[in-house]
Amino acid sequence: MSNLFLIAHVAGRTVAIDSDQVESVVDIGEVTAVPRASPHVRGLAALRSRVVTVVDTQSALGQEGGSAASRAVITQVDGHHYALLVDHLDDVAPFELRPLGGGVTLDPAWRAAGRGIVERDGEPILAIDLAALVPGQIAAH
């Protein structure tokens, strides 16, 4: 059974995001910093009348230097809205999610987020769980 996936670049890598997790894709305007919160929290941004927490995916995936992206995918976790910064979006297409398997061990930072693999024209793409990137959450498996 195949699901609709969003193919995006996050923290310099190509990833697949289950479209069920994505509410919308937006450009983030001015961000209000949140002092003393987790470094993965870039800040707060207004999305129409809603306030969303902007997550710096690059930092959340354990890489140096914050993401410079201004595009974000909006997802909802436990009733709160988050904007996860993405470098750019490639494609939306149906793919079949396959287990990671085969002895592949992901980087520790990616391990929590990795859910499986989708294959696009022979190229394997890691499917990630957005909720796992949100700081302060215990991702449900």
Place this chain on the structure above:
Amino acid sequence: MDDLLQEFIAETRETLEALSGEIVAWEAHPEDSARLDAIFRFVHTVKGSCGFLDLPRLGRLSHAAEDVLAQVRVGERTPDRALVNSVLAVVDRIGELVEAIESGASLEASGDELLIAALAEGTQEMAQASGPSAPRAAARSVRLNVDLLDRMMSGMSDMVLARNELARRLRQGDIDPAIEAALERLSMTVGEMRDTVTRTRMQKIDALFSALPRMVRDTAAGLGKSVMLHIDGSDVELDREMIEVMRDPLVHIIRNSIDHGIEAPHQRRGAGKRENGRLSVSARQSGNQIIIEIADDGRGIDTEKLIAKLVAGGRDEQQLRRLSRRAQLALVFEPGLSSKDEVTEVSGRGVGMDVVRAAIEQIGGRVELDSVLGKGLRISIHVPLTLSIISAIVVGAGNQRFAISRQAIEEIVTDRSDAIRIDTLGGARVATVRDRRMPLVDLGGLLGIERAETGESQLLAILSVSEGSFALAVDTVLDNEELVVKPASPAVMAAGLYAGQTLPDSGLPMLMLDCAGMAQVAGLDFSRDANEAFEEEEAAQEPAGLPALLFCDLDGTRRAVPLAAVDRVEQVEGSAVRFAAGRFRVTIDGRILPLAAHGTLEGRARLSVLRLKDGESEVSYAMDEALDIILLPEEMVPARVPGPVAGVTLVDGEQIELLDVLWVFDEHADREVETEGETAPLCLISGDSDGWMSSFVRPILESAGYRVATSLAPGETPAVVLVPEESAPAEGAKAPLVRLRRRRSAAGAGDDSVYRYDRAGLLSALEAQVAGKGLR
């Protein structure tokens, strides 16, 4: 009672509408049992409600229909055309009666018996629906889904933001005055809408209280105790979101009271108390706060036991003993504490008072304890009126802005003021504000925000948290705003500094600071240092006096006004002041307030205004500027004639006039409502055994300008007494009497009673009696 009746009417009407399809279907297929069930359920529900609401006519009708339908259900009767018709006639009549109750009209009862008779077996008579039915009153209430209200609220916020954006863009260029006027009108409408929408979210606190009697009974019974519950203030309104948040803490506190507070009957007897424990739960509004009090007459908090427990848990006994009494009481909020030795079924759930307090502080409230050992405990919960709109002060640190709940702010002072000292004691900064010493926290430093290099002085906001107060140094104080505050995501809340997030008119998200959280992150520990003990001693030595605001009046004189009377101080444009409708008035927040002044108002571009509030009435007082907060000595030389000045008192060797707030209110407050209460004639309802008069006659009388009472307060004499004709007037027999009869026609020439559905007749009879022109 009125509420219940309204609800019954709305519900019955709703079911009737839904049922009309079923009725037609049943008429076509009388053997269809699903339809029959639906109609049976309807009459059954109506019957149940009628007994409860004391509506005997409806009750009789629905009872008769229920009996017949029950017979059909068990197969004793077959649903022939005559039966179906007569049941439908009864259902129609129920609908008519409900409309009649709603509109206050009367409906002749004579048809009822015919309808009921027609239900009997064997009757061939076709029951006729009665003639023209009473005019249907327009429905005054609709039921709405809560989600819809929430969507409305968020749509409202969207609208406010769109309005702001529009205004911003328009201001960038030259605006046509006509467009500006249109925008102004839009702004005003949007503002009003926002208030209205907010009100739709209010709910009576009864929603929280109504479950308590049962809970108290069950809890007490489970523990073998007997508790009398007294509930007060059920009609106080609160944001429904707030009611949900309050539910668990309230239940927890009450369970605690019954389990730990109120003693077992034999212990109570031994202590010379009544066997029945008393528990009182009350709610009241005070300013923009709701205060919920839970008081019991149990054993109170045993601080000795508390300390012993904490010491057993590894705390330093010396330190705990040094704490002030209040601080020792507050130890019940320590995590992981159960003041009772054995864990009971009722409250031994591993949830302590710490969780209760955390939940209440999360919504910007606080908890106060008042305990007398052996006599009882009173817990007061103060919460803001609404979760969604919080009155806040916007402060700046560096380039960033934050909101602080106005409720937490005691005052704001500048660090340049003479009354302020800032010292560094052993690495900790301490502020001394008018002989009160408190820790100083720098907001920029706490948040790691660099100060904008302006070299300007900082401002100190004195914040009060449950345990004590501290001063927060901020770079700027910007604004006073009503904010829609929502909880922030866990990732943000994890910082422990924030109470929530909000989207102010600027369109840029802003964080609301959590005062208790800041104190904790900054490492202020009020429970550990002995500060409070000192503070209390100092307070005892402090000269008693009334705190007052010293200000410079328009005529250049320095005057003082008691702080308790001042709601807030506001800056207004000179153009907001108008001489209108015979006096000076000022426009603030879209309201017109009477403006009192001592000196000339004209020709000022800006002026400060004191907003004085006394219950419902509000008056503003123009002044030049607010100077300081002082303590008034007790001695005051009263003024020789009543006027705006109550008297003169000595402050630091200077004669300061004290504003007479009572006189200002008396002279300037707009009064429309208050005169009515005094002059309205009192109508006593007597012998109202079935509550019919209270339910139906009372609203008529009140809208006609009478005060209505069912019993007399001592010293009161009624202007007129209203009795049903069958009962004798019990009290106040000296007053003129008006009798109500149940029959439409008078008994004879000597009968001066009034038919009880004759509204006009009743009012004119009352009027005649009150005016002393009675026929007798």
